[in-house]
Amino acid sequence: MKIDHTVPLEYSTEENRIKIVGFWIFLGAEIMLFATLFASYFTLVERTGSGPAGSDIFDITPVLIETIVLLTSSFTIGLGIHAMRIGKLMAMLSFFAVTLALGAGFLGVEIYEFLHYIHVGAGLQTSAFTAILLTTLGTHGAHVTFGLFWGIMIVWQIKKRGLTPENANKSFIFSLYWHFLDVVWIFIFSFIYLKGMM
């Protein structure tokens, strides 16, 4: 394996570089996945039937907490990657741990929010609007849940083996995934919640 020391560790082999480009292509496909959900949401948003509309059930407080928590976690994982690049292993793992804790906090608030929706009679089968709302939010939430387990595995692996070109690459790719989830949330925050409460 040829290791190029002029670039950060996560890019240092041919395979690593290709994996990063490959993950960007996956993220391109993810953009399209969420686009189909948004297209369906905008189509069905008025179809509330006898159920509640967005303005009846949305509450700014949990939404704001989720937004700040996810934005902060996106910042801390960026710092984690920076720490990895300057070789500060403990700082990197700490930033990753903070990121995952914030991710878990986000999920906690989102689960609370879902229970609240069901409690006020906005379940998955209430109306076309609640169905697409919960599907869109749920798809994002499922991505965060998956990311949480993925991140834990990476932290575990780095603790066990130290920083290698392989797990530096995994960490960087995981950071791309996490930032992407934040990007999707910004659109959910703007065009589902704020638009719905406007």
Add this chain to the structure above:
Amino acid sequence: MNELFPLKQVMGFVVSLVLTVVALLVYFLDMTFARGIAILLITAFLQAGLQLVVFMHAGETEDKGAIYTNIYYGLIIALVTIFGTLLCMIWGYE
């Protein structure tokens, strides 16, 4: 600045918080639908661009061209899907 907190990323974080506050004006101030949506479109796309460039380092290697081409392609398909669906299902045309 401490070496663990590079200025570029700290500034990126501050700007993303400011953009969130600007987007929130839509909720706290009374404004027309068109103006509100215009503000949200601007803040959301600026936020997304910020994440891509500052935090995801989209342009830092020689694969920059391939990465941006792929992102723009994904974005175009996303916009065509969303506005095409709106045209067919909601707006209609004469």
